Amino acid sequence: MSILVGHATKVIVQGLGRTGRFHTDKAIAYGTTIVGAVHPSRAGEVEVFEGETDHSGVPDRPDTYRVEVPIFRSVADAMAATGADASVVYVPPPFAADAIMEAADAGMPLVITITEGIPVADMVVAKRYLEGRDTRLVGPNCPGVITPRECKIGIMPGYIHTPGRIGVVSRSGTLTYEAVYQLTQNGLGQTTAVGIGGDPVNGTDFVDVLALFNDDPATEGVIMIGEIGGTAEEEAAAWIAANMTKPVAGFIAGTTAPPGKRMGHAGAIISGGKGTAEAKIEALEAAGVVMAPTPTDMGQAMAEALERA
Amino acid sequence: MKIHEYQAKALMKERGIAVPEGRVATTVDEAVAAVRPLIEATGNPVVVLKSQIHAGGRGKGRFKEHPDVGGVNVVTAGIGGGIEAAEEAVRSLATKMLGSTLVTVQTGPEGKKVNRLYVEQGIDIAEELYLSVLLDRAISRNVVMASTEGGTEIEVVAAETPDKILREPIDPAFGLLPFQAKRVAWSLGLDGDAHRNGVRFLTALTKAAVELDTDLVEINPLVVTTDGAVMALDGKMSFEANALYRHPDVVELRDLTEEDPEELEAKEHGLSFIKLDGTIGCMVNGAGLAMATMDIIKYFGGEPANFLDVGGGANVDQITAAFKIITKDPNVKGIFVNIFGGIMRCDTIAEGVVAAVEEVGLTVPLVVRLEGTNVELGKQIIDGSGLNVVSAADMKDGAKKIVELAR
Numbered sequence: 247m248s249i250l251v252g253h254a255t256k257v258i259v260q261g262l263g264r265t266g267r268f269h270t271d272k273a274i275a276y277g278t279t280i281v282g283a284v285h286p287s288r289a290g291e292v293e294v295f296e297g298e299t300d301h302s303g304v305p306d307r308p309d310t311y312r313v314e315v316p317i318f319r320s321v322a323d324a325m326a327a328t329g330a331d332a333s334v335v336y337v338p339p340p341f342a343a344d345a346i347m348e349a350a351d352a353g354m355p356l357v358i359t360i361t362e363g364i365p366v367a368d369m370v371v372a373k374r375y376l377e378g379r380d381t382r383l384v385g386p387n388c389p390g391v392i393t394p395r396e397c398k399i400g401i402m403p404g405y406i407h408t409p410g411r412i413g414v415v416s417r418s419g420t421l422t423y424e425a426v427y428q429l430t431q432n433g434l435g436q437t438t439a440v441g442i443g444g445d446p447v448n449g450t451d452f453v454d455v456l457a458l459f460n461d462d463p464a465t466e467g468v469i470m471i472g473e474i475g476g477t478a479e480e481e482a483a484a485w486i487a488a489n490m491t492k493p494v495a496g497f498i499a500g501t502t503a504p505p506g507k508r509m510g511h512a513g514a515i516i517s518g519g520k521g522t523a524e525a526k527i528e529a530l531e532a533a534g535v536v537m538a539p540t541p542t543d544m545g546q547a548m549a550e551a552l553e554r555a
Numbered sequence: 556m557k558i559h560e561y562q563a564k565a566l567m568k569e570r571g572i573a574v575p576e577g578r579v580a581t582t583v584d585e586a587v588a589a590v591r592p593l594i595e596a597t598g599n600p601v602v603v604l605k606s607q608i609h610a611g612g613r614g615k616g617r618f619k620e621h622p623d624v625g626g627v628n629v630v631t632a633g634i635g636g637g638i639e640a641a642e643e644a645v646r647s648l649a650t651k652m653l654g655s656t657l658v659t660v661q662t663g664p665e666g667k668k669v670n671r672l673y674v675e676q677g678i679d680i681a682e683e684l685y686l687s688v689l690l691d692r693a694i695s696r697n698v699v700m701a702s703t704e705g706g707t708e709i710e711v712v713a714a715e716t717p718d719k720i721l722r723e724p725i726d727p728a729f730g731l732l733p734f735q736a737k738r739v740a741w742s743l744g745l746d747g748d749a750h751r752n753g754v755r756f757l758t759a760l761t762k763a764a765v766e767l768d769t770d771l772v773e774i775n776p777l778v779v780t781t782d783g784a785v786m787a788l789d790g791k792m793s794f795e796a797n798a799l800y801r802h803p804d805v806v807e808l809r810d811l812t813e814e815d816p817e818e819l820e821a822k823e824h825g826l827s828f829i830k831l832d833g834t835i836g837c838m839v840n841g842a843g844l845a846m847a848t849m850d851i852i853k854y855f856g857g858e859p860a861n862f863l864d865v866g867g868g869a870n871v872d873q874i875t876a877a878f879k880i881i882t883k884d885p886n887v888k889g890i891f892v893n894i895f896g897g898i899m900r901c902d903t904i905a906e907g908v909v910a911a912v913e914e915v916g917l918t919v920p921l922v923v924r925l926e927g928t929n930v931e932l933g934k935q936i937i938d939g940s941g942l943n944v945v946s947a948a949d950m951k952d953g954a955k956k957i958v959e960l961a962r
Contacts, residue, residue: 339797365798366690367727367768373695374727403896403928418843420895424950427895427926444842447695473843476692499846502853503862523850540854541847542951 247464248393248438249413249455250356250384251332253304255397258330259283260321260345261361262293266336269360269401271295273334274313276398277304281328282316284345289319302405304395321345322352332356334390334399342386343368350381358399359385359449369447376449383449388441389419400441402426410435412548413459415452416471417444417478418499421541425469425497428545434552437465444473452482460490467493467552469544470535474500474523483529490533493551497538498526556794558808559607561673563772563792566805570763573756573786577675579607586649589674590633590642600633601677602641604648606657608667609813611708611791616659619666621651626659626669628652629677645674670812678788683776684743685709686757688764691724699723699731699761701739705776731761748783756785767805768798817880824876826865833858835961836881836890836919838874840865840899848893851950857958860887874907878915889961891953892923901925901933909940917943920960924953 255278259270262283274280274295283293296312318324321333333354337345342361349357364386376383384391390400394407406423408430416422422441429436440455442448452470459465468490472479479498486494501523527537536554538547558566564574576597580586586604593602606613606626613626628648633641649672658666683705691698701721704712712719721742725731733754740753756777764772773791780786799806811819821828827842831849835857839845842864849859861881865873881890894904908923924947925933937944945960947953 340800363797365768365801366770366795367765367798370690370695370697371727406927416843418841418847420839420841420844421847423895423927424844424847446690446692471843473846478692481693497847499843499850501850502859503846503849540851540951540954541844542851542949 247462248396249458249462249465250438250440251391251397251399252393253396255279255332255399256281256328256330257332257334257399258321258324258328259315259334259336260349261336261338262317263336263338267293269336270315271297272300272404273398274311275300275303276404277307278397278399280313280315281330282318282324284319284321284324285317286319288317291317293317300404302407303398320352321349321354325352325354330354332358332399335359335361335386337361339363339365343372346372346383347375350376350379354381357381357383357449358388358390359383360388360390360400361385362387364445366445366447369445373447373449384440385443385448387445387448388443389422391438391440393438394436402439402441406430407439408435411437411464411466413437413455413462413465413468414439414471415455415459415468416441417473418471421471421497421499424541425471425544429469429548432545432549434545434548437462446476452478453485456482456485456490460492465492467495467548467555469548470494470496471544472496472498472526474498474503474526475521477521479526480529483533483535486530486535487533493555494535495538495544495547495551496530496535497541497544497547498523498530499541556796556799556805556809557609557813558792558805559609559671559810560605560790561607561671562808563790564787566767566792567760567763567787567790570759570766572759572763573752573784574790575676575678575786575788577673580649580672580674581670583646583649583653586672586674587642587646590645591638593674593676594633594638594641597676599677599679600637600641602630602633602645603675603677604628604630604645604652605673605675606652606669607671607673608657608662608669609810610659610661610667612659612661613657616657616662618651619656619658621655624648624651626657667813678778678786679781680778680788681781682744682779683788684779685712685775686760686777687771687773687775688761688769689771691722694724696727697725697761697764699725699739699757701743703743705778709775725761730765731758733758745779745785749779749785752783752785767792768795768802769793770795817883821863821876821880824873826863826873826877826880828880829862830884831859831861832886833860834886834888835957836860836884836887838863838865838877838881838890838892840894844893844895848891848950848954851954852891852958855954855958857954857961860884871907871910874904875911875914878911882915882919887919889920889922889957891957892921893950893953894925894927896925896927896930896933899927900929901927902929902936905933905936908944909936909942912942912944920945920957922947922953922957922960924950
């Protein structure tokens with residue numbers, strides 16, 4: 247078992263530029279089922295991906311692959327033709343929020359947005375547009391979502407992952423890799439790793455992912471990795487204290503970050519003086535989360551949390 | 556991106572937001588020349604001389620060279636002495652202010668050099684209020700923040716009298732609705748003409764915030780004049796970095812002399828760099844890992860000299876640029892390179908580090924921690940380079956080693 251993505255997930259790609267094409271190729275090499283792409287000016291064409299299989303991904307595949315991905319005019323067309331149930335957005339920042347809203351309008355259940363640098367105001371509008379719709383947005387500005395050996399959507403290196411017992415949720419890309427790598431090294435492995443992204447306005451938050459992991463029978467514990475700014479970690483701490491039945495380990499980056507002079511303060515006021523690393527660590531510890539003192543200790547903190555439980 | 560008060564007020568004026576009349580001056584003569592037209596146009600013999608720097612607390616700030624002079628000066632000499640007296644007073648003050656270093660609570664002890672003054676009409680103030688528009692991350696919407704405690708730093712109000720801060724969220728589908736603007740204006744105690752003017756001000760201000768993609772507009776104080784006008788006595792605007800591409804006119808307002816030259820150079824190379832006060836230079840991929848690297852250096856008793864994120868796809872040129880920027884800082888006693896190569900291969904990074912060190916030269920200890928794709932190959936390149944580089948087994952090991960070596 248896993249959350250969000252798995253063997254059966256059928257993915258379309260929005261944005262087949264250089265970055266989108268590169269990572270789509272890596273995902274196919276890993277074994278992800280990519281069923282289509284959206285590119286209005288190339289509708290009707292087929293994009294061919296071929297190369298050497300990444301054997302750290304889906305097992306029992308030949309050593310090479312060749313996949314023809316049909317290109318569609320719109321997300322609606324792509325969904326109708328392929329039955330896709332997830333999309334990944336690599337569309338450049340000026341057009342990315344529109345791509346998210348198009349996917350939501352088409353009824354896409356899961357939209358994972360990798361694009362970095364989307365204007366905050368565009369995301370405010372996109373988030374408003376998603377209200378009342380059934381689409382789950384992950385990201386933007388995130389590495390994506392991976393269920394090891396089943397499905398990789400995003401830009402994370404596949405080979406550091408291994409199937410296992412721990413769910414990972416993080417605001418930071420490279421720190422997710424650190425945590426995943428440590429879990430692979432100490433044998434705990436991952437059920438699913440979810441990057442929720444570092445932008446001030448994003449879709450799925452810590453609480454959403456924690457709830458999914460809490461309900462996933464295969465997940466025995468969760469590592470959550472936060473950073474300074476906003477109050478998402480404090481909200482997660484409150485949710486954990488009230489609802490979480492599984493052990494949680496955590497790390498917060500930014501203890502030494504200089505307070506963002508005026509801006510950071512004004513932002514912190516709105517959230518009632520929260521948002522510092524200390525406040526987040528304190529809230530999580532109070533909720534029973536085992537905090538890693540350094541990022542090298544995340545895997546160890548998870549092992550400890552499992553032992554205590 | 557920040558701009559000066561006079562620039563923010565010009566943008567506001569274009570959008571129908573009431574601001575006092577004023578003129579910017581870069582020389583003493585320009586400052587003096589601004590006095591007569593201001594007094595004649597407004598009929599008010601008082602003018603105000605305001606230092607233009609990208610930092611707050613100017614009114615209470617003092618000049619290093621002239622500790623008796625504040626950053627903002629109300630010139631009242633014109634009340635009895637006429638325009639000539641006002642001009643003389645402005646000349647004397649402007650001579651001291653221009654080119655001098657203003658130290659405020661926000662500039663740090665080194666202060667900031669004042670290159671521009673804003674000469675503004677005097678205002679007969681009845682009331683000072685506070686208003687800002689900014690993103691509330693918790694609800695993913697902009698909010699209007701308002702308070703009757705104008706002129707005081709909002710941090711202080713939030714700490715001491717949080718109930719005096721009103722928040723009105725703005726639905727992006729509708730903007731600030733008229734009833735919301737009225738509600739905010741009432742909560743500020745405005746009535747009659749002042750209420751009508753306040754509603755107009757709020758409506759125009761929230762519209763401008765959206766149009767200009769600001770990440771903060773702050774009016775402190777917002778003043779009500781003795782005849783019921785509502786205007787921005789001070790105005791601060793900063794702009795959201797991701798949206799700058801659609802505002803070339805705003806980008807034009809950038810004052811590079813207000814920005815850190817190293818941070819600018821880093822930006823040109825696609826690097827994200829923030830200078831800090833410590834002694835250990837850091838070069839890391841990913842913002843979260845870069846922050847965590849600073850944390851772990853501190854954890855083992857060191858102090859980071861910078862935050863530096865080379866991004867996901869750094870090349871040899873970027874790594875070289877990063878080394879140059881880090882080694883320019885005379886406080887740097889050691890460098891820690893911490894890379895988790897995901898899509899990026901460690902041998903590529905290692906080659907980049909070696910090439911950069913050979914080009915830039917190295918006078919301080921360097922510890923390199925590599926993890927990820929082709930890590931063994933990367934370590935071989937580092938170890939076989941003949942350079943004085945220490946390999947680290949993991950992040951913790953690397954942090955301990957660099958803190959030790961930089962002592």
